[in-house]
Amino acid sequence: MAKTAQEKLDAKREKAYYKKHKKMYRTKPGDVIFNIFNYIFFSAFTLTCIFPFYYLFINTVSDNELVKRGLINFYPKGFNVDNYIALREVGDLGTSFIVTISRTLIGTALMVVASAFVGYIVTKQEMWHRSFWYRFLVITMYFNAGLIPWYLNMALLGLTKNYLAYIIPTIVAPYNIILVKTYIESIPAELEESAFIDGASYMVVFRKLIWPLSKPILATIAIFGAVGHWNSFQDSLILMQGNEKLFTLQHRLYNYLNQSSNLGTLMSQGGTAAQQAMEQALNSKVIKYTISMVSVIPIFCVYPFMQRYFEKGIMLGAVKG
Structure with missing residues (x-):
């Protein structure tokens, strides 16, 4: 198909421009x-x-x-691949895996929704005592009562040996709320004003305007929350003693590590018992490797799909304080 006179002129100008700036590039x-x-x-x-x-x-x-x-x-x-097949025979590993996945999905979803909504309402100047509540939220990032008061508080709330101990304390995440707030403040205010003029309420604006536009930062905090839930074992270690059915995968792995160390101590005693203990310890080494690999595979699978949101969200959410 023959080129038009305008296309030939554009190509000639592009060639001349490239030749002129060739040394620059x-x-x-x-x-x-x-x-x-x-x-x-x-x-x-x-x-x-x-x-x-x-x-x-x-x-x-x-x-x-x-x-x-x-x-x-x-x-x-x-x-x-026998090691991965053998994991099915490790006691309660399947239960721990289900507990960890469920707490990761539920806890992350609730945290994202709460962070998005609280981050939105603290951007409103008409919020009752907005400055006080926002500063109170920030202070909790730097000060806490300590491990023992935290445990006593959880016990008084009936959250020991209770699955809700994995979910409720993690719903409010101050750092994530600050990221969401900063991101929402970067959204042009004219969009909200036009929605209010059309008669939209705060909830409608949040659901139909703020939530869709905040996907990058929400994906970012979702990664933070999912990794935190997946790797967490201290709450399981402290709060779930006496209820092994609620042990997380990381807690189960921690127990295997301790068992391996105890078997290593028995090896110094000599005799047939020591040889058996050594054999068990060596087998547990392979099991530890396999469980460790299994525990990181889900994060490896999820992160690549969230990477593009993560980079954009963490940069835009950190522009203003």
Whole structure:
């Protein structure tokens, strides 16, 4: 198809512009050297971050005898997936996995909704004693009563040996509320004003305007909340003693680590019992690797899909204080 006179003129102008500014965009030797060192440094940094997880993985899919002798360092040997299949026989691991997933999904969802709504209402100047409540919220980030008063308070509220202990205390997250508030303040006020002129209430504005526009920052705090719930074990360790059905996956892993250490102490006693203990300890080493790998897989699966929201949300939510 023949080009029109205007298309030919545009192409000629583009060619002339590129020729005129060619020297300006030419890469200098210093830039090339900087880019080379930049790529080398960040490549090495990336490999350093990835290697611990890679090391766990290759030890879980290698021959157990080689793993016991510490011969797996850089690549798997004697490929097998029996370790992952054997996890089904580890006592109460499935229950712990369900508890951890459920608390992560429910706790994160409630935290995101609460952070979004509270972050929105503290941006309203007409809120009753707005400055006091916002400052009170910020103060809680720096001061707390301590572990023992926290436990006594949870006990008085009936949250020991109770699944709700995983959910209720995490609904209000001051740092996440501040991020949401800052992000909402970056949304043009004219959008809300036009909605109010059309007769929309605060709840309608929040649901149909603020919530959709705040997806980047909400995705960001969702990542924070999900990782926190998934990795948490202290609340399970302190509050769930006597109710093993509510142990989280991380708490179960912590127990396996302690059991392995205790078996290692028995090895110094000598005799057949020590040999059996040593064998169990070596087997538990493989189990620990496998459980550790399983515990990080969900985060690896979720994070790539949230990455684009995470980068945008954390930058926009941190522009103003």
